[in-house]
Amino acid sequence: MEDLYDAAEESEDFGCDIAMPARFFDDDEELLTAGVTQEVFSRPEYVKAGARAEGIDLFDTEFFGYSPREATIMDPHTASS
Numbered sequence: 001m002e003d004l005y006d007a008a009e010e011s012e013d014f015g016c017d018i019a020m021p022a023r024f025f026d027d028d029e030e031l032l033t034a035g036v037t038q039e040v041f042s043r044p045e046y047v048k049a050g051a052r053a054e055g056i057d058l059f060d061t062e063f064f065g066y067s068p069r070e071a072t073i074m075d076p077h078t079a080s081s
Helices: 002-007 011-018 028-033 068-073 076-080
Strands: none
């Protein structure tokens, strides 16, 4: 656990390394800019939220036995566990 803490750039970043905070979109224009179509975000089950993992480019795909392609489409929580 100490090694994970040392890897965080700032102490307040440590919690973000474990659970990425969600970003909620209030403006449909932001979703359109991000490439989400109106057909998709108009669905009642669509949640206008997302999260971005920082430093994901540092994930060592070869070490964990993933191809680079698999790493780009996998759930970030899988990559960080």
